[in-house]
Amino acid sequence: MIISASNPRIREARQLSQKRRRVAAGRFLVEGVRLINDALSSGVRPHEVFYAPEMVAGHTSAVDLLACLEAAQIACWACTPNVFRTLSETVTPQGIVAVAPLPVLPLPSCPTLTLLLDQVREPGNAGALLRAAEAAGVDQVLFAPETVDPFNDKVVRAGMGVHFRLPLRIMAQWDELQSLIPEASAVYVADVRAALPYDAVDWRRPATLVIGGEAAGAGPEARALATPIAIPMQGAVESLNAAIAGAVILFETARQRRQGCNGHALGIDIGRACG
Amino acid sequence: MIISASNPRIREARQLSQKRRRVAAGRFLVEGVRLINDALSSGVRPHEVFYAPEMVAGHTSAVDLLACLEAAQIACWACTPNVFRTLSETVTPQGIVAVAPLPVLPLPSCPTLTLLLDQVREPGNAGALLRAAEAAGVDQVLFAPETVDPFNDKVVRAGMGVHFRLPLRIMAQWDELQSLIPEASAVYVADVRAALPYDAVDWRRPATLVIGGEAAGAGPEARALATPIAIPMQGAVESLNAAIAGAVILFETARQRRQGCNGHALGIDIGRACG
Numbered sequence: 001m002i003i004s005a006s007n008p009r010i011r012e013a014r015q016l017s018q019k020r021r022r023v024a025a026g027r028f029l030v031e032g033v034r035l036i037n038d039a040l041s042s043g044v045r046p047h048e049v050f051y052a053p054e055m056v057a058g059h060t061s062a063v064d065l066l067a068c069l070e071a072a073q074i075a076c077w078a079c080t081p082n083v084f085r086t087l088s089e090t091v092t093p094q095g096i097v098a099v100a101p102l103p104v105l106p107l108p109s110c111p112t113l114t115l116l117l118d119q120v121r122e123p124g125n126a127g128a129l130l131r132a133a134e135a136a137g138v139d140q141v142l143f144a145p146e147t148v149d150p151f152n153d154k155v156v157r158a159g160m161g162v163h164f165r166l167p168l169r170i171m172a173q174w175d176e177l178q179s180l181i182p183e184a185s186a187v188y189v190a191d192v193r194a195a196l197p198y199d200a201v202d203w204r205r206p207a208t209l210v211i212g213g214e215a216a217g218a219g220p221e222a223r224a225l226a227t228p229i230a231i232p233m234q235g236a237v238e239s240l241n242a243a244i245a246g247a248v249i250l251f252e253t254a255r256q257r258r259q260g261c262n263g264h265a266l267g268i269d270i271g272r273a274c275g
Numbered sequence: 276m277i278i279s280a281s282n283p284r285i286r287e288a289r290q291l292s293q294k295r296r297r298v299a300a301g302r303f304l305v306e307g308v309r310l311i312n313d314a315l316s317s318g319v320r321p322h323e324v325f326y327a328p329e330m331v332a333g334h335t336s337a338v339d340l341l342a343c344l345e346a347a348q349i350a351c352w353a354c355t356p357n358v359f360r361t362l363s364e365t366v367t368p369q370g371i372v373a374v375a376p377l378p379v380l381p382l383p384s385c386p387t388l389t390l391l392l393d394q395v396r397e398p399g400n401a402g403a404l405l406r407a408a409e410a411a412g413v414d415q416v417l418f419a420p421e422t423v424d425p426f427n428d429k430v431v432r433a434g435m436g437v438h439f440r441l442p443l444r445i446m447a448q449w450d451e452l453q454s455l456i457p458e459a460s461a462v463y464v465a466d467v468r469a470a471l472p473y474d475a476v477d478w479r480r481p482a483t484l485v486i487g488g489e490a491a492g493a494g495p496e497a498r499a500l501a502t503p504i505a506i507p508m509q510g511a512v513e514s515l516n517a518a519i520a521g522a523v524i525l526f527e528t529a530r531q532r533r534q535g536c537n538g539h540a541l542g543i544d545i546g547r548a549c550g
Binding site: 124134137165234235243244251254259 | 399403406407409410411412435436437440441472474506507508509510511512513515516518519522523526527529530533534
């Protein structure tokens with residue numbers, strides 16, 4: 001039983017709340033029964049797990065998970081509730097947190113729909129966008145410079161397991177973009193001032209959608225590359241939340257790909273456009 | 276200058292953070308320059324305003340707003356920063372808050388698109404849904420029993436002025452629904468398990484969309500009245516955030532109404548369907 005918050009294992013795990021420590025260690029914290037189960041079911045093997053027996057007791061799902069982790073010979077360290085709370089980032093912790101390898105899922109060889117987050121700073125928005133992206137069929141997500149870290153604990157929680165299933169990459173420089181998306185991919189940026197409505201785009205072609213930040217939208221690098229599109233709005237609303245705007249556009253791409261049309265039949269076969 | 280937090284005016288205003296006090300007084304708190312400007316530009320006249328000169332000083336937009344309020348002979352009470360903070364619900368207050376009448380905007384005689392929130396508890400979701408609703412052309416929003424109060428400060432902030440522009444009603448009982456939506460309005464409820472895709476619905480007809488809560492979706496009363504629809508999802512995502520799901524469906528209604536089709540031409544004229 002670990003009883004001191006200055007225990008070296010605990011100290012090392014706690015440092016993973018900082019981005020540079022996560023990058024250096026190649027590890028991040030995965031808190032709570034649901035997220036740890038998501039990791040396991042995606043084939044991710046945690047390095048180690050910390051739990052507070054007092055907090056876990058009586059919660060079947062947590063007890064079952066611990067049994068499963070121990071059966072898989074993953075080191076599970078018991079600690080006191082006070083020690084556990086030094087690792088936890090949640091308001092009502094479930095008493096279990098895993099140290100897991102940062103997922104580096106293989107990028108698709110021919111991405112048909114890329115989401116690029118540029119200067120999105122609010123972790124809840126980034127997490128909601130990741131969930132919407134997976135559900136809408138995005139096949140890779142890129143994080144531009146000056147964007148929230150995808151492995152920030154709040155993004156991970158809001159993402160509800162998507163981090164283990166959808167390939168994510170952090171772009172250190174804008175010129176990496178060319179190596180990450182095929183030339184055939186048209187690039188669009190959501191911009192409330194744009195004249196082109198988002199639903200007039202033919203989303204059956206390979207495409208990249210840039211969603212900009214809450215404060216000032218996308219930066220100049222993204223704008224230089226992308227065609228601006230807007231969601232036509234009624235009333236006096238000035239803008240939509242970044243996650244809402246992104247989801248509305250992403251599900252329009254999914255609708256068009258499912259229905260095979262966008263109302264403007266162009267006869268493009270998405271499966272062959274990248275060939 | 277009000278220097279005591281127990282000043283009767285301050286005490287009365289502070290109580291408006293409670294729903295029952297808001298209902299009893301017919302008033303609510305509108306905090307910050309932007310929201311107060313939204314109120315004014317929608318023709319709402321605040322009863323009174325509290326501000327902290329020290330906090331407002333140097334912020335042109337706040338100084339201009341105060342000048343405008345005083346020119347309109349609205350009582351503006353100066354108070355100390357500490358007194359002001361007892362009224363403020365924000366982390367970084369701008370130093371100005373208005374007491375405004377609860378808006379009761381007239382309901383449309385023939386609503387073509389009603390949004391009904393049922394058991395949505397998270398104020399940020401409710402506010403984001405209100406913003407999306409206005410932008411997508413919803414003409415009234417109903418709050419079912421057991422749903423967050425629309426005049427909760429967090430909903431008001433997240434709504435960014437929509438409270439002054441979109442007719443909202445709190446339903447005390449489910450049987451009020453019949454008097455608030457026309458019989459011709461089809462009722463749909465977002466339900467992740469539904470077989471009917473949301474984009475197969477003909478949204479050019481008068482319709483009511485029910486969005487259920489984060490935890491368990493819509494309640495039995497709503498389900499009994501409504502046809503379930505789902506947003507088809509890829510990957511392993513179990514559900515979308517309530518605000519995201521609602522916005523995706525609302526903007527599909529807007530898209531169909533703008534394009535005049537949903538891919539299934541039924542020849543209904545939305546303008547005439549309500550007789």
